[in-house]
Amino acid sequence: MIDPRVASGLRDLPPAQAVPRERMLKVLREVFGRFGFLPIETPHIERVEVLTGKGAGSDEVLRQIFDVTNKGGTAGELALRFDLTVPLARFIAKHVEQLGTPFKRYAIGSVFRGERPAKGRFREFTQCDFDTVGSESVVSDAETAQVIHDSLQAMGVPSFVIAINNRRILDGLLETFGVESRKAAVLRSLDKLAKVGREAVLAGLHRGEAEGGAGLAETQAEGVLRFVESGRGGLEVLDAVQGTLGSNPSAAAGLENLRAVLGLLAAAGVPEGRVVVDLGLARGLDYYTGIVFETTVTGWERFGSIASGGRYDNLASLFTTRRLPGVGASIGLDRLLALLEEAGWLGGSISTAPVLVAQFPGTELSVVFSAAARLRTAGVGAELFPEPIAIGKQMGYGSTRGHRFGLIIGPDEATAGVFNLRDLKTRQERKGLPLADLEAIVASALNEPA
């Protein structure tokens, strides 16, 4: 016997998970489409050179990448994509002349990372990316947050917060303290504030670079931290920063951007409190240059971000000399589903056909087979039970699968040209309905509230 297990970090999805997942994908496509984003597809496998940025790729990427080898091919040439942004960069570089800008696309698909799996963290997971390439407008910045908001809302996530910040404010901060050269290490430390607390962050900032710290003097570390700590909230946070960093051109630009974004989102009717400024939000990815986003579900912060992204100055610089700024985000569908499932918010019927047509022992098979076919033709999902077993068993099957109605045609009904329609929830049964009006009767019954 071969052990039917799957490898670490990979999983099977039974209908109870696959059905809600399909529904969410449908919702996401609708929302993306409503904003004018168009779908694209790129291969799951890319050339390693593309993924790693020709050797210039970070160690982190190299560590997480899955190699793919085909017999006869060149070893180490191909690998599985680890996100959808790098493939987008390659895609846009190749096709921008035909597509023109601004170009808004969405892409939904599996990505692969050779990480150590944990809760809500897998080695294959689906990303739902949307990006606007070729515009530096604040419209796109605000729209990105709005799409995140509308998506989560439409998927039925009860309560969430989209944190925003602007890298340029942080740039200004670092310039002011004269520590631009330590940017990456400083941001990495600050990003952890909510998680590890102020003392740990302070220690990280102060610790020497050799030990993985940022190597800041104590006054610098304290100052930088104090600044970040001052800010999580709405416009008042921006006003406060205006006073301390407003004279720095970079910070001023960042502040103006966030102010405009908050204004537009309010104008679009995004509820107050759904989007908050968080000056400590940095995001590890070093290609972000402007606004950044990170979204958590209220009460489930330990699952980490379920939707995040940001603005980048020049997405495709590895692939073309043409400068292509853009902004976008990615919704982590699998993490969100894992969260909703654990929170018990997934519920609902998993049946995709509302009517279960029973196969009554003794009834001519063609009678029920054609009844099911007629319903489907009329656009009503109908499942014919495949075995002529005890009728109660069949009703039980329909009930546990979440079918709304059981349709019963016994030998007596068949002779009389009628059918019975049983509500599987209330156990109420309407009997002797004319078979000639099958479609109309069932359709109208389905329109009644459950």
Place this chain on the structure above:
RNA sequence: GUGGCUGUAGCGUAGCGGUUAACGCACCAGAUUGUGGAUCUGGGGAUCGCGGGUUCAAAUCCCGUCAGCCACCCCA
């Protein structure tokens, strides 16, 4: 990739050196051969993750390995 915790029927657990591994839920059958989630009765299902070692004897101790979880790292 580093460190730690865990691994017993589909799921959740008990047993933690000594006869045929226990319980709940789920599943199947019957009471109920034209009507399902209750009750009762009966039943199937586990080489105790896998491999090796210690011992007269291992689910139980040791080592390795795989998987899950936690922290670091990173991120959806």
